[in-house]
Amino acid sequence: MDPDVPLKHARDHVRMGLKVAAQQHMEENFKENAEPKKADVSNSTLSTVPFDSLDVLKETKRAIKEVFGYTLMSKAQAECIPVALQGHDCFVKARTGNGKTLGFLIPAFERLTVGQVSVVVIVHTHSLEDQTLEQATKLLKFRSDIRVGTTKQSASRLCGCEVIIATPGTLKKYLNDTAFALRFSSAQVVVLDEADQLLSSFSGDIKTILSACPNRSQTLLFSATLQETTQKMLSSILQPDYKLVDTVPDGEGASNVQVKQQVLLVPPEMLFQSLFDVIMKAKSCKSSKVMVFLPTVRLVQTLFELFKTLGLEDVYEMHSKVSDGHRRVVVEAFSSLGRGQVMMASDMSARGVDYPDVTHVLQIGPVNQTEGKLSDYHHRIGRTGRGGKPGTAITILGTDEIKYLAAIEKEIGMELERISNNPVGAYKSTLKVLGWNNKALFTAMDKRFLVPGLGLVMRPEYSDKELKKMNIPRSALE
Known part of the structure; x- marks a missing residue:
């Protein structure tokens, strides 16, 4: 099948494969990080x-x-x-x-x-x-x-x-x-x-x-x-x-070492879809408790209203505009021993307050970089990994916000683990159905799927190790 002719059926098939691969990746990631673990003694x-x-x-x-x-x-x-x-x-x-x-x-x-x-x-x-x-x-x-x-x-x-x-x-x-x-x-x-x-x-x-x-x-x-x-x-x-x-050991940053710090880079138009997907995967793990930090109060309110409109339970909002009575109810509910809870929050919840057993902290968009504010990153992710327990912190950034990632990594003195789905792996499994060879695969990715279909600026580069693992020769990219 020639990849240069319209392939609506093939395109739908590939998209489905990519969606399944992405879902499997996220489920495995959250299953790994949400299950209770015994903290490493060295990190106690x-x-x-x-x-x-x-x-x-x-x-x-x-x-x-x-x-x-x-x-x-x-x-x-x-x-x-x-x-x-x-x-x-x-x-x-x-x-x-x-x-x-x-x-x-x-x-x-x-x-x-x-x-x-x-x-x-x-x-x-x-x-x-x-x-x-x-x-x-x-x-x-x-x-x-x-x-x-x-x-x-x-x-x-x-x-x-x-x-x-x-x-x-x-x-x-x-x-x-x-x-x-x-x-x-x-x-x-x-x-x-x-x-x-x-x-x-x-x-x-x-x-x-x-x-x-x-x-x-x-x-x-x-x-x-x-x-x-x-x-x-x-x-x-x-x-x-x-x-x-x-009290922070020499050579270590202000964040707890048992917190796995990750970043997900996505096309700008997919920021909130990606956030929604990550939240839903986390919420589906019954042992998880998730805090989501958003840059403005209005955005907290909007996403909270969206989740409630969808009929989702155990979702809360916390920001400066809620009443004292509402705040006390939310704190008590979110601090309970239940699981699968999600709190949409502004930075008023980033410091000091101890919500027990938070397994995941998600934040979307760049951290404010005015003087003293980049430290908010530490305080946000400090809601998980408390008392020596493991935790996961995921920052979701648009591909046009890459410079903010460099600022965060400079602040914390380490690189964040990049998490992403490998689209080539999903496409690879469809070659037989589509009748493509490896070169046709990458041609289609460039011309049809990754760029116009997924909104990427260009096809991502793959290392020799990645290509070898997928049994794809380097010549297929040329």
Whole structure:
């Protein structure tokens, strides 16, 4: 059959073969990555240091053992908690999912004084505020004399709390209340969780808050990343003898090493079709839980509405425009032990919040490259691979966005694994039906299928190894 004449039947047959090959590839990929695996011991986040070795209150040790059920500290906790317990101001750089919340709560709670505001923890979202409150409440299980509040309460109610967990905007507003400001001035420890984000987006509010507690004895900053702009601000926030505690091993990036980082390059017009296909394959694995990061709130809303219109269940949306009530419902539902769930999210869910057992993180389009924002890549994929568990992060980019891939790889210090379907393999299986030889195959690919049919600019190059595996001579390409 001459490939230069119209071959509608043959074209449909080849397309079907390509579709089947693509489906098999994606199913195998997600089956491999979604099945529970035992984490490699070398990648374990746990240290050999027991919590019992810490010089902290017996009530704290009891809560760690009986409420949290922990015996050993994570490697990050083993490095930062002893330093913080010595009373030093600290900037702690720790990967996501390595127990940083307890890393600052344990030393901070050693400085609690009944009857006065003692510890202030500042976070950047209400979701993280809720999560930190939950952790603090557990840690204080056997300290009935200590009260914890958040900025969801009124300023007058917070005046009676020893621990305040707050978002910066609301806390700054409360400082206009004279009675609250007077009580707040007694704070001894101030913690900035996700310090990079707070100091880049709320620097004015943070300066106002810190100036309102001038007698504090310790300031603790925690973040998975440390941008140059943040580093320049440290001298104005921390004491001159502050400690920089970098818990990330030398030669490794800010992302957890047990997360498989991949990229899928597709023609621009196929971006959302590819995203849809990847989501559906992931959702079909009952052991999977998927987070999808999209560049704008409107895009999150649009894709969520599309999925709901299609009648799909266990799909959620999370962004800045949802109400507090809706957000709490979504957090509770997505944090449950169910599987096959999908959350469409903006970057408000990329930092700090711990959703258990997320197996896949998908993100579409380039990462914002304004100063400090490329680190969002680390925070997004940090929603999976938490606590030493394996995970998969897939970035979907258009072929015209290849320069952004280079920027990401420069940021993380490694190449992302390229994943794609091998169209030649699918075509190869159709040769007998079509009556083509190898040369006719590549001629048809160039003239009909890969370029006009699939929207590619040109036929992809194949290595000698790939061609040998498919039993296709190099001369077939000439």
